[in-house]
Amino acid sequence: MRVVFTTWAWPTHLYALAPLAWACRAAGHDVVFASQPGLVGEIVRAGLPAVAVGTDVDTAGMVREYLRPGKTEGPPRAVAMLLAHAESMADDLTALVRDWRADVVVHDQTALAGPLAAAAAGVPAVRHLYGADLMSRVAPKLAGVFAPLAERVGAPGFDLCGDVTVDPVPASVQGPVTYRRLPVRYVPYSGATVLPVDLAETRERPRVCVSWGHTIAKVDAGRFPVGRIAAAAAELDVEVVVAISASQRALLGPLPDDTTVLVDQPLEPVLARCDLLVGHGGAASVLTALRAGLPSVLVPQLPDHAGHSARVAARGAGTVLGVEELPGIEEHIERLVAGDAVERRAAREVAAEMREQPAPSDVVASLAALIGGRAGAERVL
Structure with a gap:
């Protein structure tokens, strides 16, 4: 099986796809990971073969527009960003899928050049979610917007949601779906890291982790509230841990002396030693907290973060x-x-549910069956 994985140049989207890409390679299949040039270095650091397609897009600048009030001309801001990435990548990605003779394209839910390239090459497209399903309800409305690009690459009748959806979100959190779903166990990955984390296993008081991902600090440092939240939490009878990137350190401001600041350390082992996450509602941090059985206090500031947070609240886990x-x-x-x-009990129930999801290695076999089924149907026709 020859598998093209693809996303646009945003590291957390790569991190969500990496475990399945590793599983495919471990099973002996050929894998390439295609993205815009800005992500190639991170793909290589993840131990995956990288191919640059298209050109880089100012994603941070486009996300920054989300935070500005008022309407703009043309399509909604989120749609404009999705289209910009697809237009950047579609031609090169289509050529790669054809020339490399790929059997399947695995794309994250917002990398819509993926299903276009798959349709143009006549191979299955597998949508891989990284959190709450943000696209299936709006996909029919986007068809007209993407029609000119589909015509350009020769992909009439494409489906933005692909043939099947790989979903790391447990069913009780994701809610009802209408598409063919392949559940997969969530495997946290946040880039190359060194263990262990600088945090004791035991604690005398409840331990609260405050972490805000990467996006907000990139697009508007004034909206990065970690320092304020940590100072407020320190007034309680809790131990406060702040998990940040090196570039965010200067944004914290003064903190109480007993605050623990962890810089560039993976969130998974940090949350395994904590009792609560206070965060922004990013998909990776939400799923990592649930995997650890932790409830969350979430303060989303972007539409996708609001979507992930809403699913946690609907499940009663935060x-x-x-x-x-x-x-x-x-x-x-x-x-x-x-x-x-009650949120703590619900989070633990979700953690147990997540442990029962099929491993990425099991999903690899499902992908091979999908390809075999498609090939068999074509022979019959």
Whole structure:
């Protein structure tokens, strides 16, 4: 089996796809990971063969527009960004899929050059979610927007949601779906790291981790509230841990002396030693917290973060606040660190559900069956 994995140049989207790409290679299949030039170095650091396609797009600049009030001319901002990435990548990706004789294209849910290239080459497209399904409900409305690009690459009748969807979100959190779903066990990955983390296994008080991903600090440092939240949490009878990247260190401001600051350390082992996540609602941090059985206090500021946060709240495994509610965040932290919090019980139930999801290696066999089924149907025709 020859598999092309693809996403646009945003590291966390690569991280979500990497475990399945590793599983394909471990099973003896041929894999290439295609993305815009800006992600090639990170793909190589993930131990995967990289191919550059298209040109880089100012993603941070386009996301920054989300945070500005008022409407703009043309399609909605999110649609404009998805189209810009697809237009950048589609021609080169289509050529790669054809010339390399790929059997299947695996794409993240927002990398819509993937299903276009697959349709143009006549091979299955496999959509890989990295969190809440943000696309299936709006895909029919996007068909007209993407039609000119589909015509350009020779992909009439394409489906933006692909032939099947690989989903790391457990069913009780994802909610009802209408597409063919391949569940997969969530495997946290956040780039090359060195273990162990600088955090003791045991603690005398509940331990609260405050972490805000990477996006908000990139697009608007003024909206990065980690320092304020850590200072507020320190007023409670809890131990506060701040997990940040090196580029975010200067944004924290003064912190209480007993605050633990972890820089560029993987979130998975950090949360395994904590009792609560306070975060921005990013897909990776949400799933990593649930995997550890931790409830969350989430303060989303972007549409996709709001979507992930809403699914956690709907499952009862956390609470969602607006930015304007940050001054009262202490009471929510205090309630959720309690051992009898209903959110804590729900998060543990989700963790057990996640452990029962099929491993990425099992999904590889399903992909091979998908290809075999498609080939058999074509022979019959």
